[in-house]
Amino acid sequence: MKKKFLILALASLLGTGAFAQNRGQREYKIIINDADSVTNADVDAKLKAAFFQVYPGFAQADGYRTKRNVELDFVTDETPTIKARAGEIKVNSEWVKNKSQKKIEKELFTALSKNWVSYSKEKHKGYTLTLISKDPNLDPVVRKKLIKTYFEIYPTLVKTFNNKSTNNVLFVVDTAYKAVAEASGNRILFSAGYMKAHPTDIDVVTHETMHIVQGYGYSAGPVWLTEGIADYVRYKYGVDNVGSKWSLPAYNDKQSYKNSYRITARFFAWLEQNVKPGLIATLDQQLRAHQYTEQSWAALTGKTVDQLWEDYSKEPQKVTLTYSSK
Ligand SMILES: [Zn+2]
Structure with a gap:
């Protein structure tokens, strides 16, 4: 149930352009490794199109240190499916046969969303917060406090300093990120390790959301x-x-x-x-x-x-x- 919600919610997240406010679109590249010609140009074109449809949204949520160059390999030894993570997509050559681009997109999307532990999106009085956690051990109390503090402080900062600021913010709690936190565009990256060690330091949200307002x-x-x-x-x-x-x-x-x-x-x-x-x-x-x-x-x-x-x-x-x- 939770998984299904995650995927549907993610679909709407990408569809409504939650990431569109990030400044500076960066380049993405896919290399399809098909030395043995297991597939044909038509399939390659569908895979490429699906990649450009789905991957940029994933990468923006993943953080700017994520891999922008992705290698796609064909595999034959696993059950027909697609597996994906930052920089790497594995497609079963049987699975990809006779698939529409839409179907490939949807399943690539599902595969990428498995890299995240949880996803939620909340709206309150015209402000939206999307929270993606890549930390299976994120304390539910800290998670709640991050969300609560956003809704408590961000509207005040927007009204006080810059009412043209976005009302749509993305929080990502990442285990791979080792500093404290940083803001870029409408996204704030939090270090999972830091928040675990400093669960009371909730005004990191105030400092970082001010960076969004500063813009x-x-x-x-x-x-x-x-x-x-x-x-x-x-x-x-x-x-x-x-x-x-x-x-x-x-x-x-x-x-x-x-x-x-x-x-x-x-x-x-x-x-x-x-x-x-x-x-x-x-x-x-x-x-x-x-x-x-x-x-x-x-x-x-x-x-x-x-x-x-x-x-x-x-x-x-x-x-x-x-x-x-x-
Ligand atoms: Zn700062």
């Missing part, structure tokens, strides 16, 4: 600024920073605003309280409009970012920090 595209501004904003937003809008023992580190003179993440975020909290409320939202808008330059700081505050950091370093304790908790 600056390429070369809009420095990385420290993008990451500083995402952590400042986690600080300000996060749902349970106390629960995850996440906080902004105290200032010391070895720091620089270019350190990024929480160090930059604390500086931003200080700027919001002491220099200009709303500064971070304005910088975020400028970055998205590709209007941000180093001069933006002076134009908005009368001081360069280095001067502002200098001011911060003189009285870094002059900020009241409050953390969210459940």
